[in-house]
Amino acid sequence: KVLCAAGVVAGLVAFFWKDDFNPESLSGARVLVTGASAGIGEQIAYHYARFGAEIVLTARREAVLQKVMEKCLTLGAKKIFYIPADMSSPSEPEKVVQFAVQKLGGLDFLVLNHIGTNRFQEWSGDVEYTRWLMQVNFLSYVALATAALPTLEQSSGALVVVSSLTGKMPTPFTTSYSATKFALDGFFGSLRHELIMQKRNVSVTLCILGLIDTASALEYTRGKVHLSASPAPEAALAIVRGGAARADEVFYPRWLRQLCCLWTLFPSSSSQVLRTFYNYSSP
Template structure:
């Protein structure tokens, strides 16, 4: 079992892990380059990967998501990366209002993200991107998803891949009765995904493209400390799995890949779960590579680590013992 908050998020010095998406559309050696960017040993590559126009959304703040599109020199080829950028005032307002975090840590995180933008841009250029565009977007606003997709289509002339991986700030704790926060998180983690996918479907269908939805094991198995977060991930599974059926029945050639991730060793995830779970985090570079491979092969579901698929099967087949076993992996001391 695994805890879910912030499993795919990049904050502070962890942006390099998410640069794996950067070369997913290269014409040759894309798997080797992805692993090289992550500091992993290269694997043999069987043939070139096709060029594509892709957009990846990734969040780094309580309700912020920003899209950066890195356009390659080759015609029709682009490589995207999302990085959070916004004003200190808007970041602070939404963070304090939604999560009640102290101001100092929030400003420190904001500063680290803004400072890291030049480093990320430099890394993009090092990996071969010739042009870099970005657009800040507030995924708590219902009008933002359509604006982001329009921006991407305008810059790229269409989309072949849409990777959705942004999340709102998540508190890894027992349910405290904050219904308003759950409404807010559902907007960021679920409704914005639906709006983005809906806006992108026409161009994805035209290009026989793919939707890639990054979710969590907490969207398959409910776990402690993740009440609101787990609800948003179950919603993703329900909506996009149902949509996949409808697209197939309508013979609309758009694939949907749902990525189920366990506990990943991002800084935020490790910070949130420290002392609360008895689990070993999996490496973020390998998680990103699994997402790339799954989206490129158009599979319906990606499980990372791979054994999570067996855990999900056991959860369904062993209803009598599963709760006690799951709870044994979590540490809770009564106040």
């Protein structure tokens, strides 16, 4: 009964929930997108370009960024620049934000989306990899947000943080990755409170995604999960809309919100069901 009631309540909330997205608000908006050379970040860049934004792209591969930049121009970006940077280096986040602020004269949106290579395998005991992934997936987000906060405050801007279902509920084969995403939830959830309490008008949107059909995700999950992947362009649009609407959280696909509610209420039985979606062959 409790299960049904929770499902019905969550369903009603999802049904009546509408965001306040105004596409025109993005025309001329100044945006920095990380992890913009591929996957969801690339699609995020294309959506902002269609809405007429001014964009700075960053990732490591310069040649790919150049191609994404050219496509953004054909789609309608008002201005566009790119800066190659490796977020495993602690000095890069500040440099990237300085570059964006200098090129665009400020920032309205900071979209934090990049990730280091995800192994999607059982825990092997590699502590050094976890340390490195924390730097790329978490500490660089903290440094980028910290460097951008003063300029975002001036423009009453928005921080948009791309996370994962596995940053809300742990899933198999994602030990280190899941830890980095839980860290994002904790840090940016706490920062949101503080910004509101200090009456600093910068919104913080955490985006919780399920499996998305990017080349890298399909590659590392192949043969290991029985889950269908959702389209990256749709995931990217949900992120752009949620950021523009200054939503606290975006769930894509939307039913993930109900799944998280169920997991909070019934962690043990939900986890039992969850494990049936993963292939485990004992050595």
